[in-house]
Amino acid sequence: MPPITLYFLQASRSIRTAWLLEELNLDYTVQFSDRVNQKAPEEFKAASGNPLGKSPMIRDGDLTVYESGVISESGKVLPLDRAQRVKVRQWVHAAEATFMLHSLAILYARWNIPSDAPSGTVEAAEKGMSTNVQNDLAWLENELSSSSSSSGKFLCGESVTAADIMMQFSADFILARELGTKGKEYPAIRKWLEVCKGTEGYKRAVEKTGHKL
Numbered sequence: 001m002p003p004i005t006l007y008f009l010q011a012s013r014s015i016r017t018a019w020l021l022e023e024l025n026l027d028y029t030v031q032f033s034d035r036v037n038q039k040a041p042e043e044f045k046a047a048s049g050n051p052l053g054k055s056p057m058i059r060d061g062d063l064t065v066y067e068s069g070v071i072s073e074s075g076k077v078l079p080l081d082r083a084q085r086v087k088v089r090q091w092v093h094a095a096e097a098t099f100m101l102h103s104l105a106i107l108y109a110r111w112n113i114p115s116d117a118p119s120g121t122v123e124a125a126e127k128g129m130s131t132n133v134q135n136d137l138a139w140l141e142n143e144l145s146s147s148s149s150s151s152g153k154f155l156c157g158e159s160v161t162a163a164d165i166m167m168q169f170s171a172d173f174i175l176a177r178e179l180g181t182k183g184k185e186y187p188a189i190r191k192w193l194e195v196c197k198g199t200e201g202y203k204r205a206v207e208k209t210g211h212k213l
């Protein structure tokens with residue numbers, strides 16, 4: 001048995017950790033669960049050992065680690081050079097604390113505003129919250145437009161870093177669910193997403209987990 005177990009909830013951030021483990025060439029087993037009514041089933045949450053029941057979670061020997069960001073800051077995907085490392089970590093944190101924070105607000109409005117609310121309530125909430133998401137995506141689009149012409153095809157250079165591993169899911173999720181993106185085009189983001197999805201590590205992660213959004 002490989003020492004690492006990945007708790008993988010379908011259609012979730014768990015793909016980040018599967019991609020990471022593939023990039024690091026680590027052997028691991030996967031405990032899967034599909035969603036039930038958009039949520040992780042209670043038995044899966046309990047088995048994962050994460051107090052919040054959220055995925056991904058890994059068990060590595062007697063160590064359990066949750067939060068995809070901290071898991072991603074591992075091995076060769078975190079550059080040793082101080083300036084590069086800071087830049088990569090900036091994207092690692094932005095992936096959750098900026099991009100997911102702003103976009104999930106829209107998804108939660110869609111899920112939680114009661115269906116008998118006055119007509120147009122969800123749309124108005126969504127419109128108000130789109131400004132943050134569009135600013136975030138404009139930042140990423142600009143960064144990718146300038147970085148691909150100067151320093152490489154990935155977010156922070158010529159090879160996959162934790163920045164790609166974390167940000168790929170955030171951007172893919174926002175575009176797939178159209179969270180505040182109506183009427184906007186993001187060609188550099190879409191091109192980079194294809195580059196990420198075309199890496200051998202990402203393809204192996206999808207093959208192993210069946211990840212789909």
Ligand SMILES: N[C@@H](CCC(=O)N[C@@H](CS)C(=O)NCC(=O)O)C(=O)O
Pocket residue numbers: 009011012013014038039040041053054055056066067068069096
């Ligand atoms: N900040 C955490 C977020 C984890 C999280 O919210 N995971 C979601 C899936 S993307 C989850 O497990 N949801 C299941 C549920 O709430 O039932 C991370 O990056 O790992």
